[in-house]
Amino acid sequence: MNMKREIEDKKLKAFLKSGQLESPGPDFSNRVMNRVFEEKAALEQVKSEPLLGKGFWIILSLFAGLMAVVFVMQGSGISGGQTFSFLKEVNTSAVTTGYQNFFEKLGAVPLSVAGILLGTSVLLFLEKYLSNRSYVLS
Amino acid sequence: MEQKDDNYYIEKVLGGETNYFSYVVEKYQDIVFSIALKVLRNREDAEEMAQESFIKAYKSLGSFRGSAKFSTWLYRITYNTCISETRKKKQHFTSTDDVQISDEAEEMNLDGIPEENRARYIKEALEKLPEDEYTLVLLYYFEEKSVDEICTVTGLSASNAKVKLFRARKKLYTILNEMLKDELHTIL
Numbered sequence: 003m004n005m006k007r008e009i010e011d012k013k014l015k016a017f018l019k020s021g022q023l024e025s026p027g028p029d030f031s032n033r034v035m036n037r038v039f040e041e042k043a044a045l046e047q048v049k050s051e052p053l054l055g056k057g058f059w060i061i062l063s064l065f066a067g068l069m070a071v072v073f074v075m076q077g078s079g080i081s082g083g084q085t086f087s088f089l090k091e092v093n094t095s096a097v098t099t100g101y102q103n104f105f106e107k108l109g110a111v112p113l114s115v116a117g118i119l120l121g122t123s124v125l126l127f128l129e130k131y132l133s134n135r136s137y138v139l140s
Numbered sequence: 141m142e143q144k145d146d147n148y149y150i151e152k153v154l155g156g157e158t159n160y161f162s163y164v165v166e167k168y169q170d171i172v173f174s175i176a177l178k179v180l181r182n183r184e185d186a187e188e189m190a191q192e193s194f195i196k197a198y199k200s201l202g203s204f205r206g207s208a209k210f211s212t213w214l215y216r217i218t219y220n221t222c223i224s225e226t227r228k229k230k231q232h233f234t235s236t237d238d239v240q241i242s243d244e245a246e247e248m249n250l251d252g253i254p255e256e257n258r259a260r261y262i263k264e265a266l267e268k269l270p271e272d273e274y275t276l277v278l279l280y281y282f283e284e285k286s287v288d289e290i291c292t293v294t295g296l297s298a299s300n301a302k303v304k305l306f307r308a309r310k311k312l313y314t315i316l317n318e319m320l321k322d323e324l325h326t327i328l
Binding site: 010011013014015017018019020021022023024025026027030031033034035037038039041042 | 162165177255258261266
């Protein structure tokens with residue numbers, strides 16, 4: 003029985019192969035290759051771009067700066083007035099007052115704000131990283 | 141030009157010589173397009189999805205490990221791409237599964253079909269098969285894929301693939317017999 007089926011299969015194979023398959027349009031191959039070259043160019047562009055963009059580094063620097071200020075102002079226990087006492091020697095009282103007010107306020111920035119900034123930076127990093135990865139893999 | 145193994149072209153493409161991918165496209169475009177056409181039933185959509193299948197294959201070429209034949213891998217991408225497309229479009233087929241297998245379908249004298257009409261007979265008979273059976277026939281008889289390879293492409297179990305192949309062959313015989321009878325009636 004199997005032998006018979008094998009012979010039948012061989013006959014059918016030969017028969018079907020004498021027919022022709024459907025073909026796409028004449029410029030199909032060129033169109034595919036054009037798309038392939040476009041994909042290749044896009045992929046190379048993605049590869050040449052740094053993984054971490056300028057935006058990420060700016061946000062990270064700002065965050066690091068802010069953390070440093072918060073640490074200096076709160077962690078050391080020095081008040082704004084003491085830290086900037088040297089400014090009083092300069093005869094620019096308005097500027098000094100402005101600076102003092104600014105840094106006093108900055109020193110009082112709650113940690114939650116720093117946390118939000120940290121979270122934003124991490125999210126930005128992840129977004130950038132994942133979008134690069136998904137493009138390469140898609 | 142000497143015909144090289146698929147792996148030769150794949151290595152070249154992976155090595156940065158993208159032009160070599162055109163050999164792969166030329167070699168497989170007919171079968172990829174035929175599968176797409178049968179599933180999507182529209183030349184325009186079939187060309188688009190065939191193109192999409194080649195692009196997907198190109199982009200994933202780095203992940204092709206060579207455990208299966210390249211053609212099997214490519215057909216699986218094609219089949220899945222086309223099936224996904226039909227699901228996306230929520231396309232429902234008017235199944236051609238209404239071919240009643242006749243008693244005489246067990247055997248068929250294929251030599252009885254005149255040579256000059258064979259291409260037409262084959263085309264028309266294949267068109268009457270439902271898309272899953274058509275794909276099986278295409279892979280098994282045209283591409284000489286094994287049942288295991290067919291399972292890799294279609295996701296069917298081996299027993300299911302065998303049953304479907306058996307039914308597809310019977311249906312083909314039934315369709316061809318009907319066509320021959322009709323032709324004889326016309327002549328007489």
